[in-house]
Amino acid sequence: MSEPLGAVGLVLVVAVVLVAIFAGVVARHSPIALAPIDRFQAPSEAHLMGTDNLGRDLFARVVYGSRIALSISLGATLLSLLLGVTTGLIAGYGPRWLDNALLLVFDALKSFPTVMLALALVTLVGPSLQAVILVVIISAAPSYARMARTQTLSVRHAEFVLAERSLGAGSGRIIATHILPNIIGPILIVASMDIPVVVAIEAGMSFLGLGVRPPTPSWGSILNDGFSYIRESPWPVIAGGLPIIITTLGFTFLGEALRDTFDPKRSGSR
Amino acid sequence: MAAPALLVEHLDLAYRTEGGRLHALRDVSLEVAPGEIVGIVGESGCGKSSLIQAILRLMPTNARIERGRIALAGTDLLQLDPEAMRKLRGDRISVVFQDPMTALNPVLSIGRQMMDIQYRRSGGQAAKRARAVEMLRRVRLPDPERRLNQFPHEFSGGMRQRIAIAMALMAEPALLIADEPTTALDATLELATIELLKTLQREIGCAILFVSHHLGVIAELCDRVNVMYAGEVVETGDIRSVFHNPRHPYTQRLLACDPARMAERSRRLPTIPGDLPDLVNLPTGCVFADRCPAVFEPCRQAPPDFYPLAGDRAARCYLAREEVAP
Numbered sequence: 025m026s027e028p029l030g031a032v033g034l035v036l037v038v039a040v041v042l043v044a045i046f047a048g049v050v051a052r053h054s055p056i057a058l059a060p061i062d063r064f065q066a067p068s069e070a071h072l073m074g075t076d077n078l079g080r081d082l083f084a085r086v087v088y089g090s091r092i093a094l095s096i097s098l099g100a101t102l103l104s105l106l107l108g109v110t111t112g113l114i115a116g117y118g119p120r121w122l123d124n125a126l127l128l129v130f131d132a133l134k135s136f137p138t139v140m141l142a143l144a145l146v147t148l149v150g151p152s153l154q155a156v157i158l159v160v161i162i163s164a165a166p167s168y169a170r171m172a173r174t175q176t177l178s179v180r181h182a183e184f185v186l187a188e189r190s191l192g193a194g195s196g197r198i199i200a201t202h203i204l205p206n207i208i209g210p211i212l213i214v215a216s217m218d219i220p221v222v223v224a225i226e227a228g229m230s231f232l233g234l235g236v237r238p239p240t241p242s243w244g245s246i247l248n249d250g251f252s253y254i255r256e257s258p259w260p261v262i263a264g265g266l267p268i269i270i271t272t273l274g275f276t277f278l279g280e281a282l283r284d285t286f287d288p289k290r291s292g293s294r
Numbered sequence: 295m296a297a298p299a300l301l302v303e304h305l306d307l308a309y310r311t312e313g314g315r316l317h318a319l320r321d322v323s324l325e326v327a328p329g330e331i332v333g334i335v336g337e338s339g340c341g342k343s344s345l346i347q348a349i350l351r352l353m354p355t356n357a358r359i360e361r362g363r364i365a366l367a368g369t370d371l372l373q374l375d376p377e378a379m380r381k382l383r384g385d386r387i388s389v390v391f392q393d394p395m396t397a398l399n400p401v402l403s404i405g406r407q408m409m410d411i412q413y414r415r416s417g418g419q420a421a422k423r424a425r426a427v428e429m430l431r432r433v434r435l436p437d438p439e440r441r442l443n444q445f446p447h448e449f450s451g452g453m454r455q456r457i458a459i460a461m462a463l464m465a466e467p468a469l470l471i472a473d474e475p476t477t478a479l480d481a482t483l484e485l486a487t488i489e490l491l492k493t494l495q496r497e498i499g500c501a502i503l504f505v506s507h508h509l510g511v512i513a514e515l516c517d518r519v520n521v522m523y524a525g526e527v528v529e530t531g532d533i534r535s536v537f538h539n540p541r542h543p544y545t546q547r548l549l550a551c552d553p554a555r556m557a558e559r560s561r562r563l564p565t566i567p568g569d570l571p572d573l574v575n576l577p578t579g580c581v582f583a584d585r586c587p588a589v590f591e592p593c594r595q596a597p598p599d600f601y602p603l604a605g606d607r608a609a610r611c612y613l614a615r616e617e618v619a620p
């Protein structure tokens with residue numbers, strides 16, 4: 025990869041992923057152990073990022089928070105892809121009436137503003153990890169479905185599809201082995217660029233108290249706790265904000281580099 | 295006598311269009327005996343592609359077969375349910391398409407594609423791979439083992455067409471439909487591909503329905519030929535007599551327009567004056583009447599029948615009727 029920013033992005037993403045996997049090794053303290061005597065400490069050798077209003081080690085909370093951030097962003101994106109691409113393929117390859125019906129569903133889902141949707145949904149089912157994932161799926165899957173549908177429409181009349189049909193391939197075989205590999209590339213790149221958005225959605229929902237329940241550490245809830253006590257100590261806000269910035273930047277750089285590398289229209293200008 | 299590999303009888307096909315019903319095929323009958331190579335020749339828009347799509351039952355959704363019968367080795371294709379028809383395609387009946395550049399999936403290696411279309415065969419991956427290699431060897435593709443892992447863009451047009459032929463013949467079908475398979479190739483490759491088809495046809499013993507607008511290719515390859523014009527078969531017969539003694543005025547004009555057959559040099563290439571008739575509002579008489587040099591009174595009144603001629607020939611022209619009438 026010739027992109028310096030892409031390389032930076034890759035390093036950041038790999039770092040965050042490693043931290044999430046080896047959270048138990050990286051953090052020396054428990055992310056949920058209370059120590060009210062040690063509240064609002066500045067960074068020190070014992071507490072690399074200081075402590076929060078309940079004396080919990082902020083570094084440990086940030087490190088364990090990466091697990092929530094990554095599992096939700098990757099998990100929800102994968103589920104959205106699975107759902108979106110499958111329905112998109114069906115809409116693009118199926119009969120006209122099914123296409124119209126599915127398009128209506130995609131557009132209806134897409135027209136909900138994400139924050140409103142999150143508020144409404146959490147009111148219904150209560151704040152939880154699943155609620156966050158559901159919000160992400162509802163807001164992201166229709167875009168993937170629309171992309172998959174458009175690409176399928178352009179590939180389904182290609183001569184090789186006709187050739188395969190005349191050699192006896194059924195619809196399932198054509199969709200799975202011939203259309204999907206032709207359309208999946210651009211969608212994967214868009215999805216990789218959506219990951220930082222999902223990280224922000226998770227942090228935002230947790231910040232608003234709509235995401236994972238305390239005491240589970242999430243970057244958004246760290247930020248929110250720090251926000252309430254900003255006059256006592258700036259460290260919780262910094263500890264909550266920094267990983268969000270690093271992770272979203274990392275995924276954004278990586279996603280853009282991927283897009284530039286695989287997009288034939290852009291590669292000509294360099 | 296065994297049932298013909300392909301029998302089409304009185305086939306009528308129409309498209310529903312915004313302008314009305316478009317009669318793309320009218321009363322088309324043709325026969326391909328087992329192991330025979332039969333040509334279909336005609337200019338663009340004469341219904342060649344509609345006919346192929348109808349035989350394969352892969353017609354656009356606005357097309358309907360209104361009359362007639364299509365039988366493959368005695369099986370009536372129009373009576374089969376879609377699943378049975380799908381099973382037949384690629385197994386008993388196969389197709390090679392015109393453009394080798396687009397007939398292969400660009401993102402899958404040819405080995406993957408050739409192994410994938412053998413899904414009906416039992417046997418493991420190794421056996422399927424061996425079969426793919428064997429077919430590539432039969433179409434004279436050099437170094438097939440290594441090339442199996444390459445992608446379509448790594449092959450030349452001629453090679454891709456041979457790969458497409460290998461894929462179509464994989465199941466040794468009873469009938470191969472070749473839809474202008476040499477049109478996108480240059481002259482030398484065209485000849486090589488024809489030789490290859492001839493050889494493979496002898497080895498496998500399949501019948502071939504060869505569609506082209508190139509008279510020379512048809513003459514080179516086929517045993518018999520059907521000349522199509524505006525959705526009708528206007529003349530049929532063995533290749534030699536049709537080419538040397540054409541009976542339908544359209545065939546005569548078509549042959550006269552073939553640059554390869556022109557006796558002397560000329561600044562302008564000959565053409566047949568006039569246009570194809572409007573297939574939505576058909577003329578009352580013969581479809582070729584407006585362009586026919588020999589047009590006479592009956593041609594304007596009712597469309598001629600397909601009149602049989604001596605030597606297993608037939609022509610859709612009143613002149614032919616005059617001839618056979620006692």
